[in-house]
Amino acid sequence: MTSRILTRRQMLLRGSTALGGLLVVGCDRLSNSPSFRGMLDSAEGLSYRAQRLLVGHNALAREFKEADLSPVFRSNGTSDPDTPGYNALAADDFRQWRLKIDGLVARPLELSLDQLRAMPSRTQITRHDCVEGWSAIGQWTGVPLSTVLTLAALSPSARYIVFYCADILEVGADPYYESIDLIDAFHPQTILAYDLNRIRLPVANGAPLRLRVERQLGYKHAKYVMRIQAVQDLSHIGGGKGGFWEDRGYEWYAGV
Numbered sequence: 001m002t003s004r005i006l007t008r009r010q011m012l013l014r015g016s017t018a019l020g021g022l023l024v025v026g027c028d029r030l031s032n033s034p035s036f037r038g039m040l041d042s043a044e045g046l047s048y049r050a051q052r053l054l055v056g057h058n059a060l061a062r063e064f065k066e067a068d069l070s071p072v073f074r075s076n077g078t079s080d081p082d083t084p085g086y087n088a089l090a091a092d093d094f095r096q097w098r099l100k101i102d103g104l105v106a107r108p109l110e111l112s113l114d115q116l117r118a119m120p121s122r123t124q125i126t127r128h129d130c131v132e133g134w135s136a137i138g139q140w141t142g143v144p145l146s147t148v149l150t151l152a153a154l155s156p157s158a159r160y161i162v163f164y165c166a167d168i169l170e171v172g173a174d175p176y177y178e179s180i181d182l183i184d185a186f187h188p189q190t191i192l193a194y195d196l197n198r199i200r201l202p203v204a205n206g207a208p209l210r211l212r213v214e215r216q217l218g219y220k221h222a223k224y225v226m227r228i229q230a231v232q233d234l235s236h237i238g239g240g241k242g243g244f245w246e247d248r249g250y251e252w253y254a255g256v
């Protein structure tokens with residue numbers, strides 16, 4: 001388990017003090033954005049505001065010990081995207097897979113799994129809470145999302161991070177997608193995970209890469225992530241509510 005202090009120290013060692021600056025700027029920008037203000041004034045904004053007030057921007061989700069690990073980490077939602085494109089990538093152990101990072105960034109990126117694995121990693125044992133009423137404790141290893149976003153150099157106008165997935169959950173629908181704000185995007189426990197319980201992420205749990213955003217409910221944790229896009233607002237993406245389930249009525253900010 002990497003402590004927050006160690007993460008900070010690692011950042012300093014790497015001389016990426018720009019990251020801290022980016023975070024502060026991100027929060028300032030966010031609170032001045034008209035769409036963000038609008039959301040805060042809505043009913044949903046009430047729980048978002050309460051959560052942010054009570055928990056604070058950088059409060060950590062609880063971390064557990066190895067002894068607490070669930071014997072099995074079940075799969076939910078899509079357990080295999082099973083599209084021709086995904087199957088071809090999986091057949092080759094995702095060697096041809098590339099994570100695209102684009103949108104409001106100065107430096108669009110395409111990263112292989114090996115490149116992601118070569119970056120500084122974070123490991124955390126956390127509890128996953130699904131809105132359907134089950135929980136599981138798992139150990140996740142991956143790259144902090146902040147590292148990837150810093151590499152891509154977010155533009156000043158970026159306010160949300162969108163995750164596009166490989167799976168289609170409903171016939172005729174767009175692929176699964178999700179989004180988070182910059183506060184969660186730069187939170188130390190928000191990682192792009194490639195290992196679960198010390199082994200490569202199984203297809204059932206989102207291979208080759210899935211989001212962990214530990215202070216929110218299960219449906220925010222996008223599996224099978226193919227592309228990450230920085231945007232200014234969410235209204236033109238999918239059904240306009242910021243996620244596959246949000247477009248079907250779930251809350252966008254799903255605090256645990």
Ligand SMILES: Nc1nc2c(c(=O)[nH]1)N[C@H]1C(S)=C(S)[C@@H](COP(=O)(O)O)O[C@H]1N2
Pocket residue numbers: 073074075076077078129130131165166167169176177204205206218219220221222223224
């Ligand atoms: N791409 C994608 N991501 C997804 C889903 C999905 O169906 N497709 N289901 C969500 C829901 S509701 C939950 S609870 C978790 C389940 O993660 P698991 O399969 O590792 O248990 O993934 C979330 N992310």
Ligand SMILES: [Mo]
Pocket residue numbers: 076129130131132218219
């Ligand atoms: Mo879920």
